[in-house]
Amino acid sequence: MAEKDLSADVALAVRKWQKKRGALIMVLHEIQGRLGYVPREIALELSKQMNVPLARIYEVLTFYNFFELEPPAKYVISGCMGTACYLKGTPQIMQEFSRLLGIEVGQTTPDGRFSLTTVRCVGCCGQAPVVLINGEVHSKVSPQDVPHLLAQCKD
Amino acid sequence: MARTTSKTVRAKLNGIEVVVPEGTTILEAAEKVHLKIPTLCKHPDLPPTAACGICIVRVKGTNQMPRACCTPLEEGMEIQTHDPEIVEIRRKVLELILSKHPNECLTCGRNGTCELQSLASDFGIRQQSLPSIVPDLPKDESTRTIVLEPRKCIACGRCLTVCQELQNVWALSFLERGIDTRMAPAGDILLADSPCISCGQCSAHCPTGAIFEYDETEKAWELLRDPDLHCVVQIAPAVRVAIGEAFGYPPGTNLTGKLYAALRYMGFDTVFDTNFGADVTIMEEGTEFVKRFQDNQGELPLITSCCPAWVDFMEKYHSDMIEHFSSTKSPHEIVGVLTKTYYCDRKGLDPSKVRVVSIMPCTAKKYEIQRSDDMFASGYQDVDLSLTTRELARMIKQAGIDFASLPEGECDPMLGLYTGAGTIFGTSGGVLEAAIRTAHKLLTGEEFDSLEFQPARGLEGVKEGRLTILGREVRVAVAHGMGHVEDVLDRVRAAKENGDEPAYHMIEVMACPGGCIGGGGQPYGITDALRLQRAKGLYTDDREREFRRSHENPYVQGLYSTFLGKPLSEKAHRLLHNSYKPKPTYRR
Ligand code: SF4
Ligand code: SF4
Ligand code: SF4
Ligand code: FES
Secondary structure: OOOOOHHHHHHHHHHHHOOOOOHHHHHHHHHHHHHOOOOHHHHHHHHHHHOOOHHHHHHHHHHOOOOOOOOOOOEEEEEEOOHHHHHOOHHHHHHHHHHHHOOOOOOEOOOOOEEEEEEOOOOOHHHOOOEEEOOEEEOOOOHHHHHHHHHHOOO | OOOOOOOEEEEEEOOEEEEEEOOOEHHHHHHHOOOOOOOOOOOOOOOOOOOOOOOEOEEOOOOOOOEOOOOEOOOOOEEEOOOHHHHHHHHHHHHHHHHOOOOOHHHOOOOOOOHHHHHHHHOOOOOOOOOOOOOOOOOEOOOOOEEEOHHHOOOOOHHHHHHHHHOOOOOEEEEOOHHHOEEEEOOOOOHHHOOOOOOOHHHHHOOOOOEEEOOOHHHHHHHHHOOOOEEEEEEOHHHHOOHHHHHOOOOOOOOHHHHHHHHHHHOOOEEEEHHHHHHHHHHHHHHHHHHHHHOOOOOOOEEOOOOHHHHHHHHHHOHHHHHHEOOEOOHHHHHHHHHHHHHHHHHOOOHHHEEEEEEEOOOHHHHHOOOOHHHHOOOOOOOOEEEEHHHHHHHHHHOOOOHHHOOOOOOOHHHOOOOHHHHHHHOOOHHHHHHHHHHHHHHHOOOOOOOOOHHHOOOOOEEEEEEEEOOEEEEEEEEEOHHHHHHHHHHHHHHHHOOOOOOOOEEEEEOOOOOHHHOOOOOOOOOHHHHHHHHHHHHHHHHHOOOOOHHHOHHHHHHHHHHHOOOOOHHHHHHHEOOOOOOOOOOO
């Protein structure tokens, strides 16, 4: 969905879903799926094309955790908050990430490179505590490993 | 809520038998038998949001505890509205809300008028029993008309319903959900970047201090304290019949004389009346109408433009209507510009040393005074400061004036003496009615005998009427509350597209339901009953005036004969008219 033909792309998604129930949500899903977030310009364009107030679109976007309003960071770091990982120290690990990156969980660094999130149990409790970086599992992590993990996220 | 059903239900509330139309809620039924169920999120103007839960009642013989505000009474129901357990649950609900609410009553603008505060008082809350978790959300003062303080929001949903449904503006919404739910401008931007039209209806309906007028009372005191300045004040029509509510008078009491006196007491050097400006507006707008109607110069219908929130709405959402808009300025702008030209000239005052403060029922007027270069037609800012009725009430109290015992005062007639036509500007339909009184004279040379034009009166969202002038049918419409304007405009557009006769010849639009008497800056507690009482106050004022038609105002006649020439003269155009331009709905 390139910026230049934004309205055409939105129009396409709108046409595909408009006759169906819950069209707004489906269109937003499609945009989220393709871009990894729903940019403000697209929400505005959608508001025009579907004749839905922007206020309503943002009600939907912020109601469901699924939707992102900011572009995804290059490296998404997710600490597992399953019981085993939690007890074995995910909070301390996340604190160390926070300290080194200068952001809280749920935020993205201003340069758009890192974001910190948490996930529910990823099902590798034997490896606890577990951290995911762009989906890749790192097991038995300790706070001391954090600088090393960050160093691996090059460019 | 009006329902059309002939069926009734019979039920009991605390053992008292009631018979009510089917569909009546438990809350409405309780009111009929003088039982007061506490409410917080429910507002009489709005459909229930059922957000707070404080209105729960018990259905006897069941374990149901429905919310009275949104549950219809059913045949044979036996309702208990109060018992120790119900009161305890309500108290818990209240304590939960309070745990999320900052404990800042002493420094809050709603201290004394807050509905949450008064419930806490009624329930005898004496301590904060739950840990306090007040969200850390910033204040938004970007519009300089309406202040949002989401920390104080209790998520009742009234403002959203007002802004989305009543006003169809969609500037406000809830974001996120559950305990994180917060009120915010559409898409989490500053209110100034949103489609907000500054009508202030959200602030008039919010139960707490979360939405508030931008307070400029301190600025007014500064002007009044400055010995080098000549301070001029003017009061809008709707202010005089509402301000009394802040001093214990019944709604609708006309306090014009006391207001004049109080304003002088506060230190204003000259006291004018916006009603005079309304008379001038009618001279100009009436003449515009005649030109379009008789001489085919310009589009019909002519649409009124004295409500700045409506102008803003039109520029953002309906800019195809610009050519239909009357170019005449609103009454307080007219008094402003005439003060700094005509009045200064006659009194030998230096306009750079004169400040004009307008007291308005309105938050949008705060925006209007700088809305375009046209608002500086005198060479200075024509109106320097615009305060709401609520702000003036506070200032009167701060000044230590015993309003009740204050003898009546007089205004300065030069831009102050007004007719009945000027005073009814404050209520929906009044501008149209005033315009008819003068346009009739301009078109036929004869007075509009009946004076009163009933189809324009009342609280119906869209009012339509017809009259005959010079054998031609004149179709008029009145809409108030932005949610009602769409239908009327669609009819105008359809007629245009089909090449038909214009759907109407003149349309009056006011952003606030009921017009300015129900304005966003008026004393709290608005209901339809209150709107009718305030309107009645103005209609009574109209009937009691010596002159009831704008063109009969001797000071208006003097203004034209000695200064402006005639309506729509070159000078009148330069000073009293303005233009419009399309605006983006979202500034981001
Ligand atoms: S002032 Fe009017 S338009 Fe603006 S947010 Fe409030 S209700 Fe909506
Ligand atoms: S801002 Fe006021 S009216 Fe709006 S939801 Fe919050 S408490 Fe209710
Ligand atoms: S109707 Fe009156 S009070 Fe309401 S926004 Fe318009 S001018 Fe202001
Ligand atoms: S008043 Fe009924 S739920 Fe709030």
